[in-house]
Amino acid sequence: MTDIALESQIPxxxxxxxxxxxKFNLKIVSPANRKKYTVIVVGTGLAxxxxxxxxxxxxxxxxxxxxxDSPRRAHSIAAQGGINAAKNYQxxxxxxxxxxxxxxxxxxxxxxxxxxxxxxELSNNIIDQAVAQGVPFAREYSGYLANRxxxxxxxxxxxxxxxxxxxxxxxxxxxxxxxxxxxxxxxxQSRCEMQELILMDGKAKGIVxxxxxxxKLESHMADCVVLCTGGYxxxxxLSTNAKGSNASAVWRAHKQGALFANPCFTQIHPTxxxxxxxxxxxxxxxxxxxxxxxxxxxxxNKQDCDKKPEDIPEQDRDYFLERMYPAFGNLVPRDIAxxxxxxxxxxxxxxxxxxxxxxxxxxxxxxxxxxxxxxxAISEKYGNLFEMYQRITAEDPYQTPMRIYPAVHYTxxxxxxxxxxxxxxxxxxxxxxxxxSDHGANRLGASALMQGLADGYFxxxxxxxxxxxxxxxxxxxxxxxxxxxxxxxxxxxxxxxLNAPDPRKTPDDFHRQLGQILWHACxxxxxxxxxxxxxxxxxxxxxxxxxxxxxxxxxxxLNQTLERAGRVADFFELAELICIDAITRxxxxxxxxxxxxxxxxxxxxxxxxxxxYVAAWQYSGNVSMPVIxxxxxxxxxxxPNIRNYR
Amino acid sequence: MIFxxxxxxxxxxxxxxxFEQHQIEASESTSFLEMLDxxxxxxxxxxxxxxxxxxxxxxxxxGSCNLVINGTPHGKQHATTTCQQYMRxxxxxxxxxxxxxxxxxxxxxxxxxxxxxxxxxxxQAGGYIEIRTGSASExxxxxxxxxxxxxxxxxxxxxxxxxxxxxxxxxxxxxxxxAKVTHLSILPQGxxxxxxxxxxxxxxxxxxxxxxxxxxxxxxxxxxxxxxSTITTMNxxxxxxx
Numbered sequence: 001m002t003d004i005a006l007e008s009q010i011p012x013x014x015x016x017x018x019x020x021x022x023k024f025n026l027k028i029v030s031p032a033n034r035k036k037y038t039v040i041v042v043g044t045g046l047a048x049x050x051x052x053x054x055x056x057x058x059x060x061x062x063x064x065x066x067x068x069d070s071p072r073r074a075h076s077i078a079a080q081g082g083i084n085a086a087k088n089y090q091x092x093x094x095x096x097x098x099x100x101x102x103x104x105x106x107x108x109x110x111x112x113x114x115x116x117x118x119x120x121e122l123s124n125n126i127i128d129q130a131v132a133q134g135v136p137f138a139r140e141y142s143g144y145l146a147n148r149x150x151x152x153x154x155x156x157x158x159x160x161x162x163x164x165x166x167x168x169x170x171x172x173x174x175x176x177x178x179x180x181x182x183x184x185x186x187x188x189q190s191r192c193e194m195q196e197l198i199l200m201d202g203k204a205k206g207i208v209x210x211x212x213x214x215x216k217l218e219s220h221m222a223d224c225v226v227l228c229t230g231g232y233x234x235x236x237x238l239s240t241n242a243k244g245s246n247a248s249a250v251w252r253a254h255k256q257g258a259l260f261a262n263p264c265f266t267q268i269h270p271t272x273x274x275x276x277x278x279x280x281x282x283x284x285x286x287x288x289x290x291x292x293x294x295x296x297x298x299x300x301n302k303q304d305c306d307k308k309p310e311d312i313p314e315q316d317r318d319y320f321l322e323r324m325y326p327a328f329g330n331l332v333p334r335d336i337a338x339x340x341x342x343x344x345x346x347x348x349x350x351x352x353x354x355x356x357x358x359x360x361x362x363x364x365x366x367x368x369x370x371x372x373x374x375x376x377a378i379s380e381k382y383g384n385l386f387e388m389y390q391r392i393t394a395e396d397p398y399q400t401p402m403r404i405y406p407a408v409h410y411t412x413x414x415x416x417x418x419x420x421x422x423x424x425x426x427x428x429x430x431x432x433x434x435x436x437s438d439h440g441a442n443r444l445g446a447s448a449l450m451q452g453l454a455d456g457y458f459x460x461x462x463x464x465x466x467x468x469x470x471x472x473x474x475x476x477x478x479x480x481x482x483x484x485x486x487x488x489x490x491x492x493x494x495x496x497x498l499n500a501p502d503p504r505k506t507p508d509d510f511h512r513q514l515g516q517i518l519w520h521a522c523x524x525x526x527x528x529x530x531x532x533x534x535x536x537x538x539x540x541x542x543x544x545x546x547x548x549x550x551x552x553x554x555x556x557x558l559n560q561t562l563e564r565a566g567r568v569a570d571f572f573e574l575a576e577l578i579c580i581d582a583i584t585r586x587x588x589x590x591x592x593x594x595x596x597x598x599x600x601x602x603x604x605x606x607x608x609x610x611x612x613y614v615a616a617w618q619y620s621g622n623v624s625m626p627v628i629x630x631x632x633x634x635x636x637x638x639x640p641n642i643r644n645y646r
Numbered sequence: 647m648i649f650x651x652x653x654x655x656x657x658x659x660x661x662x663x664x665f666e667q668h669q670i671e672a673s674e675s676t677s678f679l680e681m682l683d684x685x686x687x688x689x690x691x692x693x694x695x696x697x698x699x700x701x702x703x704x705x706x707x708x709g710s711c712n713l714v715i716n717g718t719p720h721g722k723q724h725a726t727t728t729c730q731q732y733m734r735x736x737x738x739x740x741x742x743x744x745x746x747x748x749x750x751x752x753x754x755x756x757x758x759x760x761x762x763x764x765x766x767x768x769x770q771a772g773g774y775i776e777i778r779t780g781s782a783s784e785x786x787x788x789x790x791x792x793x794x795x796x797x798x799x800x801x802x803x804x805x806x807x808x809x810x811x812x813x814x815x816x817x818x819x820x821x822x823x824x825a826k827v828t829h830l831s832i833l834p835q836g837x838x839x840x841x842x843x844x845x846x847x848x849x850x851x852x853x854x855x856x857x858x859x860x861x862x863x864x865x866x867x868x869x870x871x872x873x874x875s876t877i878t879t880m881n882x883x884x885x886x887x888x
Contacts (some may be wrong), residue, residue: 054779069700070766072806073708089786125780132782134775134830136799143789161799167707168802175774182770190763213755242702276675281683282704388706391723391730394675457779506690508683553695557658558756561686561696 004259006616006631009418010114015100015637019118022419023462027469034059036473038222039464040207041065042194042249045074046166046449047432048228049173050456051464052188056180058461060468063220064177064188065209067244067563071188072174075230075242076432076452079166080287080385081150082158083130083449085123090147094155096120101638103447106152106333107412107440108590108606109640110262110614112633114419119438119447122454127159129457133172137161148381151288152333152444152645163287163384169449173456193563194249195490197225197256197428200482204428205474208486210494212563215556217490219483223471224427224464227253228456231411231433233266235571235578236523237515239408240272240285246567247574250415250434258423259616259629261416261436263574264582267443267591268524269409270337273392273402274352274361283407284392286364287385288445291330293369293378294402296321296341298349298362305351309363309401320344320362328645335442335591335604336645338406342524343602345405352403365401406524410448412439412591413581416616416631420463421455424616427471429464431455436614441590494555496546497565503550507565510545514538514568518575522582527595531583535576539624542572573623580617580626587611608640647672647733651685653697654745659753659761665743674734678721679704679711681733682744698757706730706869709805712812713758714745719809719867727807727869747808749817751854764853765806765822771849772842773826775835788834801828803870810864810872816856821864823850824876831883843884 011018011025029037038061041052048064049071056062068074086099099120104111131137131145137159138146147156161168180186191212198206198219206221232247233239254260271286299305300318320340322329332340341362344350352361370378375398379386386397393403415423415430417437422429432452439447521527521534545568553559588597588604589611597605614631648671656663670688672681679701686696702710711728715721716739721731736742744758752760790798804825811819823846830836831843851857858877865874 050779057778068702068708068710069762070709070806072766072769073702073710075703075708077708078703078705087785125782128782128785129777129779131785131788132775132777132835134798134802134833134836136795136802136829136833139790139792139795141792143791143795144786161802164707164803167805168799171802175769176777176779178766178770179774179776181766182772188766190766242708243704244702277673279673279676279680279684281677281680284705388730391706391726391732392677394732394734461780506687508687550690552690552693558698558759560698561690 004424004618004629006629007418008112008631009420010112011419015113015117018114019121026462026466029465029469031059035061037061037468038063038474038476040220040222040225042207042225042227043074043229043434044071044177044188045076045228045230045432046170046173046452047456049074049170049177050453051226051228051431051460052186053173053176053180054457054461055464056177056183056185058465059185062180062186063222064186065192065194066190067193067212069190071177071190072171074170075245076170076449077167078242079449080163080285081289082148082160082165082446083126083169084150084157084446085127085159085450086120086157087124087127089145090156092155094157098155099123099157102153103438103444104440104638105643106444107442108604108643109440109608109612109635110589110633111438111440113635113637115437118459119451119454122458123450125458126450126453130169130172133176135161135168135172148289149292149331150445151291151331151337158446160289163382166449169453173453195252196486197253198483198486199256199425200480203426206483208490210490213558215559217487219487221474221476221480221483223468223474224429226429226431226460226464227415227434228432229434231414232574233408233411235575236408236519237511238275238280238283238519240269240283243282246570248567248570250430251570251574253415253423253425253428255619256425258425258428259416259618260413260577261614261616262413262581263578263617264522264585265412265441265591266408266578267334267410267412268338268406269334270341270406271364271404272407273389274405275355276353284388285407285409286389286402286404288334290364290382290385293381294330294364294366295319295368296330296362296364298344298351302348305349305359325645332645333442333444338524339593339602341404341406360405361403362405363401364404366397367401370398410443412436412441412443416614420466421459422463422467427467429460431460441592493566494562497549497562497569498551498555500547500549502547504548506550507561507568510541510549511568511571513541514572514575517541518578522579525593525595526582528583531579535579538572538576538579545569545572576623577617577626581615584615584628585611612640647674647737649736650741652741652743655697655757656754658756663754672733674732674737676733677729678715678731678733679729698759700759701729704729707805709807712747712760712807712809714747714812716743719747719812720869725869725871747812749811749855751817751819752808752811762808764855765808765819767853768819768823768846768849769826772839772845775830776839790834794832798829798833801825801872801876804872805870807869809867809869811855813863813867814856815861815863816859818858819850819855820858820877821868821872821874823847824880825872827880827883828876832879840887843880843887
């Protein structure tokens with residue numbers, strides 16, 4: 001473990017010119033020299049595919065890897081609602097500055113001004129890029145692009161493709177990447193998982209991968225490595241993430257020296273379909289866009305909770321978001337909406353199935369919207385979401401209100417990166433949800449797609465080039481002892497998993513238990529003693545895991561049980577860091593609501609004097625004793641105030 | 647509810663496959679894949695290997711899951727991916743036969759998992775608009791009629807699961823190709839590449855898919871209800887361009 005000086009590389013000068021000036025200051029590689037460099041991109045969702053396509057077009061040799069059977073299946077595909085951009089097509093007063101401000105404020109003033117401004121600035125280019133690629137965004141009858149509103153904003157700036165904006169944007173990036181595969185600049189391998197990062201003289205120079213079909217471990221060398229491996233929400237077991245989404249790549253990079261920033265910042269999304277039973281494997285999100293027209297309510301009286309919603313008269317319904325937050329109403333940011341829903345259910349006014357003897361759900365009601373706008377208009381906007389809901393719950397939301405409850409959805413935390421998206425490991429970059437950069441303590445809706453694509457299409461091409469311009473290309477023909485060592489480490493871990501001394505329980509069994517611990521201690525509200533207890537429970541369960549995890553089959557074939565065990569092993573370590581981070585942050589901000597630090601009205605109480613920093617954690621060799629580094633956040637252009645959505 | 651399952655097991659591409667029988671109890675609100683999860687947990691506890699099957703998002707959009715259930719790709723429930731089938735849909739069926747996609751171009755990797763790289767290969771042959779990143783002009787400079795944009799969207803909803811191939815007696819990928827060609831070629835941005843249809847169809851043939859002879863089984867099983875009219879659109883383009 002070495003001491004690190006956190007250099008955020010944030011440019012100086014006026015906010016509008018920072019990125020432009022910075023790009024000019026960055027070094028570039030001449031076109032003729034680019035083919036001498038190899039870049040590895042792990043993960044090919046929005047950030048990874050767009051980065052690979054862009055770097056390939058520039059002429060670098062790009063090697064990409066994904067664990068799915070095709071890059072088109074990355075979980076970016078599941079994003080429903082939309083992507084923000086400051087186009088101001090609606091002429092409703094939007095601007096780059098306003099998008100910047102909304103995003104900083106939405107993140108409860110725990111992100112960097114420079115990064116967020118750059119994101120807002122690039123948002124417009126992303127829409128141009130996507131339209132040129134053939135992404136079929138919604139249009140008005142005039143033929144021009146349509147917008148809708150989203151949580152945390154009072155302008156209409158969200159571009160969308162019905163309820164599947166993520167899929168359409170991912171296909172755009174996947175197609176751009178496919179074009180480069182055809183051109184020979186990108187070499188892609190599906191069904192392949194990163195096991196280990198290869199470091200040479202402290203620089204990231206390659207990875208060890210495991211072919212998930214044959215089980216073969218292989219080293220790949222490169223001049224730099226980019227991790228675009230998504231978020232770690234699955235640490236909670238039940239989340240809206242895809243089942244395969246995992247933290248292994250970022251966690252293994254962390255254990256080799258990459259600092260992990262704000263791990264406890266996990267977004268709980270208010271509008272998910274409530275859990276139905278113990279066997280459930282995942283939770284399904286209903287797009288935030290539904291809150292544009294759906295009204296959230298719960299019965300005023302506990303005794304009405306078992307009644308059918310249509311039997312509860314208007315005066316006995318509590319439209320609690322409209323009541324508590326009249327200015328934003330149903331469109332308050334996600335963290336605020338989630339906590340309000342939890343509050344109502346904790347009061348015993350929840351509806352729906354009993355889970356652990358409690359009803360965890362409130363209504364999201366479209367009857368007013370249908371009456372005003374007509375069935376067709378609502379079906380045009382949300383048809384596929386309504387179908388999805390009906391499929392899962394066997395209830396028709398056109399007839400009866402939806403039931404919703406918050407669920408883990410997105411992780412704002414991730415690998416610490418500087419303004420160039422480089423981690424504290426020289427030559428290791430992280431982009432998209434895998435880094436911590438832009439969303440502070442809470443991400444606004446329709447900002448994840450924006451960030452993934454800003455990172456991949458526009459930022460990495462410039463900053464990766466700058467890095468490579470300062471490196472001598474690695475001789476790919478040599479055999480490197482560092483690669484051999486990393487292969488051995490990977491092999492040893494797999495053998496250890498397969499040979500637990502007292503195999504009894506499946507990886508999923510352990511994962512479910514871990515998820516329960518984390519959800520109760522570090523979910524929507526957090527408290528010191530509960531977190532401390534959770535840490536010791538996690539430690540015990542982790543020990544048990546290594547003693548008792550049961551994996552059938554071998555490591556020399558396709559073995560999904562083994563894959564899962566490897567991911568759960570990493571979740572066990574990350575879960576502890578999440579709790580440690582949550583204990584250390586003795587304030588409430590955004591998603592992080594510490595019971596000890598709430599106002600009388602139950603709102604998050606920030607402590608800017610003490611906690612206006614990014615907590616970046618270093619692995620010390622002992623998972624339970626990480627070292628904290630603090631990157632102070634300076635606000636030169638906005639004044640952190642109390643978020644007020646009332 | 648108690649079901650008798652007949653599940654296809656196959657060690658790898660070269661081995662002979664067979665049906666393995668299991669009994670399982672499942673509640674109505676359990677999803678089809680969660681029922682298989684439970685079976686796998688049980689198998690592992692019995693020291694047996696879990697059944698391999700593909701899945702990821704479990705919300706019907708990633709296109710990973712792909713089971714043939716009682717002879718129908720994705721299962722009984724129309725316009726629905728495997729992961730969104732629920733056991734309540736199968737209350738009347740006590741026996742469930744679960745098989746992988748079967749097509750030469752989709753060789754079995756293990757049990758219920760097949761290799762669908764052939765679809766990626768088709769896309770690489772020209773399933774894109776040739777625009778460099780970072781150089782696009784202002785998005786609203788080309789207005790696109792709403793009907794055109796909507797039609798492009800309807801074809802763009804293909805999730806690349808391959809059910810169309812699994813259902814086709816010729817194991818043809820024509821619907822997959824037609825959906826992509828229609829999506830891109832009816833948009834003004836996508837009309838520059840006149841060779842797209844040809845390139846994609848050639849790649850399809852090269853990858854070992856059959857050709858279309860109008861059975862329309864593909865449309866019947868498509869979880870995203872891609873219409874065979876995309877094939878008409880594609881053929882029209884093909885003849886106009888040659």
